[in-house]
Amino acid sequence: MPEIFERRSRESHGEWVITRLIQTAGYSSIFFVLMILYFLLANGLPVMKDVSLSNLFSTVWYPIEEYYGILPLILGSLVVTLGAALIGVPLGILTAVYISEIAPQWVKEALKPLIEILAGIPSVVLGFLGAIVLSPFLRESLNLPTGLTALTGSILLGAIAIPTIVSISEDALNTVPRAYREAALALGTTRWQTIWGVTVPAARSGILMAIMLGIGRSIGETMTVMMVTGNAPVMPDSLGALFAPIRTMTATIASEMGEVSGGSPHYHVLFFIGIVLFLITLGVNVMASRIAFRQRKRSERVLS
Amino acid sequence: MDKIVVEHLNLRYSDGTESLRDLNLVIPANAITALMGPAGGGKSTFLRALNRLNDLADVVAQSGRVLIDGKDILEPEMDVIALRRKVGMVFSRPLPLPLTIYQNVSYGLEVAGERNREVLDKAVKLALDQAELWDEVHDRLSDPAEALSGGQKQRLCLARALALKPEVILLDEPTSALDPVATAKIESSLSELKKNYTIVIAPHNTQQTARVADWVAFFLQGEMIEFGPSKDIFTRPKDKRTEEYILGRYG
Amino acid sequence: MMKYLLTISLILLLAACGPAGGEETSSSPSIYIENKGSDTLVNLALAWTERYQSMHPEVRLSVTGGGSGTGIAALMNNTVDIANASRKIKQEEIDMATSNGFIPIEFIVARDAIGIIVNHENPVNQLTMQQLADIFTGRIDNWAEVGGNDLQIVRVSRETNSGTHVYFLEVVIRLGSSESMDIFARDTLLLPSSEGIIAEVRDNPHAIGYDGLGYITDEVKVIAIAMDDQSAYILPSVETVNEGSYPIARDLYMYTPGEPPAPVKDYITWILSPAGQELVRELGFVPITP
Numbered sequence A: 001m002p003e004i005f006e007r008r009s010r011e012s013h014g015e016w017v018i019t020r021l022i023q024t025a026g027y028s029s030i031f032f033v034l035m036i037l038y039f040l041l042a043n044g045l046p047v048m049k050d051v052s053l054s055n056l057f058s059t060v061w062y063p064i065e066e067y068y069g070i071l072p073l074i075l076g077s078l079v080v081t082l083g084a085a086l087i088g089v090p091l092g093i094l095t096a097v098y099i100s101e102i103a104p105q106w107v108k109e110a111l112k113p114l115i116e117i118l119a120g121i122p123s124v125v126l127g128f129l130g131a132i133v134l135s136p137f138l139r140e141s142l143n144l145p146t147g148l149t150a151l152t153g154s155i156l157l158g159a160i161a162i163p164t165i166v167s168i169s170e171d172a173l174n175t176v177p178r179a180y181r182e183a184a185l186a187l188g189t190t191r192w193q194t195i196w197g198v199t200v201p202a203a204r205s206g207i208l209m210a211i212m213l214g215i216g217r218s219i220g221e222t223m224t225v226m227m228v229t230g231n232a233p234v235m236p237d238s239l240g241a242l243f244a245p246i247r248t249m250t251a252t253i254a255s256e257m258g259e260v261s262g263g264s265p266h267y268h269v270l271f272f273i274g275i276v277l278f279l280i281t282l283g284v285n286v287m288a289s290r291i292a293f294r295q296r297k298r299s300e301r302v303l304s
Numbered sequence B: 001m002d003k004i005v006v007e008h009l010n011l012r013y014s015d016g017t018e019s020l021r022d023l024n025l026v027i028p029a030n031a032i033t034a035l036m037g038p039a040g041g042g043k044s045t046f047l048r049a050l051n052r053l054n055d056l057a058d059v060v061a062q063s064g065r066v067l068i069d070g071k072d073i074l075e076p077e078m079d080v081i082a083l084r085r086k087v088g089m090v091f092s093r094p095l096p097l098p099l100t101i102y103q104n105v106s107y108g109l110e111v112a113g114e115r116n117r118e119v120l121d122k123a124v125k126l127a128l129d130q131a132e133l134w135d136e137v138h139d140r141l142s143d144p145a146e147a148l149s150g151g152q153k154q155r156l157c158l159a160r161a162l163a164l165k166p167e168v169i170l171l172d173e174p175t176s177a178l179d180p181v182a183t184a185k186i187e188s189s190l191s192e193l194k195k196n197y198t199i200v201i202a203p204h205n206t207q208q209t210a211r212v213a214d215w216v217a218f219f220l221q222g223e224m225i226e227f228g229p230s231k232d233i234f235t236r237p238k239d240k241r242t243e244e245y246i247l248g249r250y251g
Numbered sequence C: 001m002m003k004y005l006l007t008i009s010l011i012l013l014l015a016a017c018g019p020a021g022g023e024e025t026s027s028s029p030s031i032y033i034e035n036k037g038s039d040t041l042v043n044l045a046l047a048w049t050e051r052y053q054s055m056h057p058e059v060r061l062s063v064t065g066g067g068s069g070t071g072i073a074a075l076m077n078n079t080v081d082i083a084n085a086s087r088k089i090k091q092e093e094i095d096m097a098t099s100n101g102f103i104p105i106e107f108i109v110a111r112d113a114i115g116i117i118v119n120h121e122n123p124v125n126q127l128t129m130q131q132l133a134d135i136f137t138g139r140i141d142n143w144a145e146v147g148g149n150d151l152q153i154v155r156v157s158r159e160t161n162s163g164t165h166v167y168f169l170e171v172v173i174r175l176g177s178s179e180s181m182d183i184f185a186r187d188t189l190l191l192p193s194s195e196g197i198i199a200e201v202r203d204n205p206h207a208i209g210y211d212g213l214g215y216i217t218d219e220v221k222v223i224a225i226a227m228d229d230q231s232a233y234i235l236p237s238v239e240t241v242n243e244g245s246y247p248i249a250r251d252l253y254m255y256t257p258g259e260p261p262a263p264v265k266d267y268i269t270w271i272l273s274p275a276g277q278e279l280v281r282e283l284g285f286v287p288i289t290p
Ligand SMILES: Nc1ncnc2c1ncn2[C@@H]1O[C@H](COP(=O)(O)OP(=O)(O)O)[C@@H](O)[C@H]1O
Pocket: B013, B014, B015, B017, B018, B019, B037, B038, B039, B040, B041, B042, B043, B044, B045, B046, B057, B058, B219
């Protein structure tokens, strides 16, 4: 009797250790995020002391002469990302629909690994291709002064977002019950009417989440953008800005952080840009997870 | 009147199952014909042959004829879209489309090209009436269909099929997911509907067959063993296997 | 877990032994030379240091950047052996040093010249400094205004963090005037690498760019530059840079606090020798001809 008791207590002791370890691992990621946030705030907020607000929110970025206007950088990132969304979202969703609803089995099996390969291409390689092939092509075919434009960045970022959009959308489409499709078909709808009227709307939340995550991925992308957008801090003022060079927040941080001296106003401004970027990405991800949450609740109801 | 005539219908799936074997059967109009038999007997397969929903499945071999109003619907050149409007179907899972109550009923008409609001409104009301659902939902037609109870959802699925003004209604175990009260409502709608429609149902148990059927076909492992008026099948079945099934010898 | 700990302690052990072990094998350096200043010069200074130390293990050189001003300040306080500068020392800095008891000695160790490049299809062959300034500030926006085709001008520059960028700003855009507040036109492309600049200019007939002479290849066309419209247009070359006729070039300096002691003198003499100047060419600067 005492022996059994002893063994059980030893077991639960081991379990206690394991539980604690897992718990620590779980909390550590929260801890890291908080540390990063603290680090960003500690280094970025002093900018309020160094740089006047009218300078910080002006339209000229030329840090070596103390012009710290971050608006062209924020808008630059938004223009590229918007362009990437305009390209990546329709293509991604169409590809997902094709794979999940239309393609014969063997095409499916060929396409899925191909898209995974696309996801695995390092962004430097994509940027290199963009600079060597895509940018001259765009300059000549669209008769632009230079091929290093927001559009070039958007196309490449679209390509980066597509694998995310495709794989998550495809999962969402696959979880649409077969019964939905059959019900629609039994009502005399064609295959296309079924896809657009029933299957895609039924997978709506999953597809929205795919879009958000794809966009989140492209906002944060740096290397590719730095190689193909020309990095000129022009203030984008219309949709025409898509065809002109721009400078993104990520490219600015990446190319300037290495050289600035710690504690200088320029250094604090770069961290402040980091905060802005962090908040935007956080916003996008929160939106994505809220959509995911809503979707989960609904599917629970459907299955019950 | 003979609405559907089935001659030598054979059907085999890609996994080799002979789901229907030499099926010969005449389904009368304006009556409820019930397909009775243990699971795996081929009832669903047969129902899906009647609106060509089997086109989606892995069917490797199909032969024979299915005549609806004298026309063979298995012909490759058959317009399946038109066929499915004429032959409506209700499934066992009460699963409305992810749309509003109204849209669920009007959906079939809208994809068929009907744009006139008044026509749609009228058709939706009529269909919901026929499915005995109008009184419960008329004040919340633009709520998501998801908000309805299980029984209401299934009646909505019936209404959505009825909105297309079909001639034949197929029902595959339509009450298997419903409670007795909801089941009774569906059954009462059906006995009203049979005055104007040809109804083919795979009930989800023998009791239901006895309650609703005018005619009964007994399916066993892909074969139709016996066909006759409900009364005869239940009181003096010709085949021993039918009798055993009714007495509860099969699962 | 044990294995993991073991690896860590091994690494720590090796780290602790590393330098000690190193000192035992090579003859330990007995001479330290501190070298500080210009960021433009820092890579070149590091290259010299590396090469020189491999030939003279008894010498240990340390190189730090921080800018020409930092280097000269350290020189005046007599805390470095060599100050690197991309500008000439100012008179008040010399006075300050003199009052501290020594006279700074100047060595020109290399030259930095910037070539202006365009696409081979571009018919423009020469520009004045004023035209160049107007192009890069955006006052001139079409090649037709400087005798070229009717094409919009696309300006290409290094990123703002490069020394070349800052030098170009001072000497070309502001034409050496300290009052000028002109900056690059805002749509100037800022490319992270020399390769990027060469590639864009090579492919794009609209483009004009600049880069250190050593980075420029045959794939692009180099433009002749005149100080003003009265002067001759000069193409950059080792000769024109060394004789001072090419306008966008500057000397790079080393200063020592007073006459250098023998080891420092030896080092600078080596820098000025053909072996040292070969590295100058390799790093994209213009070697001085003795
Ligand atoms: N899509 C399908 N693919 C392959 N086999 C199927 C398919 N649907 C049904 N079957 C097979 O056909 C037979 C008849 O099934 P079914 O028509 O569903 O019978 P019931 O509805 O009477 O239970 C069963 O053996 C079943 O496994």
